[in-house]
Structure formats: C-alpha cells, structure tokens
Amino acid sequence: MHLRFRLAAGRDFGLAEGMESHGPPPNPQMMQDAEHLKLLAVFHYVLGGLTALFGSFPIIHVAIGFAIVSGKFGPGAHGSSSGGPPPDQFGWIFVIFGSVAILLFWTFAVCLIYAGRCLSARRNHTFCFVIACLSCAGFPLGTALGVFTILVLQRPTVKALFDQPLPGGYLNT
Numbered sequence: 001m002h003l004r005f006r007l008a009a010g011r012d013f014g015l016a017e018g019m020e021s022h023g024p025p026p027n028p029q030m031m032q033d034a035e036h037l038k039l040l041a042v043f044h045y046v047l048g049g050l051t052a053l054f055g056s057f058p059i060i061h062v063a064i065g066f067a068i069v070s071g072k073f074g075p076g077a078h079g080s081s082s083g084g085p086p087p088d089q090f091g092w093i094f095v096i097f098g099s100v101a102i103l104l105f106w107t108f109a110v111c112l113i114y115a116g117r118c119l120s121a122r123r124n125h126t127f128c129f130v131i132a133c134l135s136c137a138g139f140p141l142g143t144a145l146g147v148f149t150i151l152v153l154q155r156p157t158v159k160a161l162f163d164q165p166l167p168g169g170y171l172n173t
Helices: 028-054 059-070 088-121 125-135 141-153 156-163
Strands: 003-006 012-015
Touching: 028 088, 028 141, 028 156, 059 088, 088 125, 125 141, 141 156
Parallel strands: none
Antiparallel strands: 003 012
16 A cells, blocks of 8 residues: 655655654645745855855955055055155055954954855754844845845744754754
C-alpha cells in the first residue's frame, strides 16, 4: 500500500508501504513559510557576500592615505613641481574614514550572514527583523530583501515557527 497526498501548491508527498506517518500531513501554509525562510536565508547570504565585497573598496582610500603619510606623494612624485606634498593630516583623514567605512560594511555583512543563518534555524526573530529594517537603506537589493523579509516575518504563522525552532538546528526543513 502506498499513501499519497497532494498539497495545494501541487506537490506530491507519499509514504511507502511500511513507513509510518508521525502526525498529520504538513500544513500548506507552514510549507510555504518554510520555503520562504529558506529563500530569504540564501538571499541574506548573497547580500552579505556582496556587502563584504563592495565594503572592501575603501581599502584603496586607506592605501592612498598611507601613501600620503609616508611621503610617496611628495614633490615630483605626482608630476608637478609646484607646491609641497599634501599635509599628513590629509592622509590620516583618508586612513581613518576608509578604515571606518570598511569596518561598518564588514560588520553589516557579518550581521546579514548571521541573520540568514538565524532565518534558517528559525531563531532570533527580533534580530532578523532589525537587520531587515537596516538593509532597507541599501537600495535596490537591500531594500527589496529588507521589505520581503519584513513581510514574511510579520506573518503570524512565521512567528509561530520562530517560537518552536527546529530540533536539529539550521537547514533542517
């Protein structure tokens, strides 16, 4: 005997003979919520990677700042004999602002990746919601991801999933 049932989304699920069902068939809304959380987790990983990549561009500013401080941009180094080298404070401005930008971008990238992991494991609902709100500032990809994450996290059925995290941890849906 082979038991089969079909969800509203058109997916077939079946149990082979000899296998027992543990509880009622999955709720279609819960299945859809689980799929949305998995997709959002993947997109958080992707956006986190892109944020880390683009957050590495200020390394150029830090390098230029150190070059100014070390005197590499002195007279004759930039092709003109007029004027002196830029002041050291100008170089330190490049170093400080570039370093702060790198730190902010990389911190946000780590937060995005961690939020993706939390979405997969269905824990830290509030943290995921805050990161979704913050990612709305990053137009256009962050805005799209943030809005969709907020919409999914506001569903009562998704909040219920976060109240009962998966026993095996992350990516066990």
